[in-house]
Amino acid sequence: MYYQKMSLPLKQNLIALTTATVLLSGCGGGGGGSTPPADTTQTSYFIDSAVGGVDYTCGTTTSVTGSDGNFTYDTAKCSSIEFKLNGLSLGTIATANINTDKNLMLQDLADVPRENITNETVQKMAVLLQ
Numbered sequence: 548m549y550y551q552k553m554s555l556p557l558k559q560n561l562i563a564l565t566t567a568t569v570l571l572s573g574c575g576g577g578g579g580g581s582t583p584p585a586d587t588t589q590t591s592y593f594i595d596s597a598v599g600g601v602d603y604t605c606g607t608t609t610s611v612t613g614s615d616g617n618f619t620y621d622t623a624k625c626s627s628i629e630f631k632l633n634g635l636s637l638g639t640i641a642t643a644n645i646n647t648d649k650n651l652m653l654q655d656l657a658d659v660p661r662e663n664i665t666n667e668t669v670q671k672m673a674v675l676l677q
Contacts, residue, residue, distance in 0.1 A: 587623035589642070591649040592616040593630065595676055602631045605642070618651075630656065637672055 593601060597616040602609065606625030612618045620628055622642050629639040638656030645651060653676075654661045657668040664670075 588619060588621050590617055590619045591645050591651055593618060593651045595653050595673055598676055604629045632675060
């Protein structure tokens with residue numbers, strides 16, 4: 548077997564290359580230390596008691612509120628939600644303006660304080676939803 552002795556600079560370069568390869572091989576795309584993306588899907592409840600069967604549109608997604616008034620939306624895909632009953636718009640609310648209690652009340656759609664039960668728009672919506 549033929550063996551040729553390597554020069555010292557060639558040995559050092561080979562050792563440096565091997566070390567770099569081993570160290571960099573641990574930097575694959577495993578994502579072990581990365582933070583998973585935040586879940587931007589939210590569920591809220593349209594209430595005047597429970598308001599079920601109301602159409603809503605959030606971005607390109609259209610759905611219907613559940614029997615308990617629940618509606619789901621993705622804040623990464625839409626910034627506002629429009630609610631309709633039989634094609635008649637009840638109102639639109641920015642997703643950022645949905646109360647932290649996750650309940651959407653008629654007053655929120657009318658953009659009046661929740662204590663305001665005498666607002667004409669709120670009263671008309673209440674009659675319409677009965």
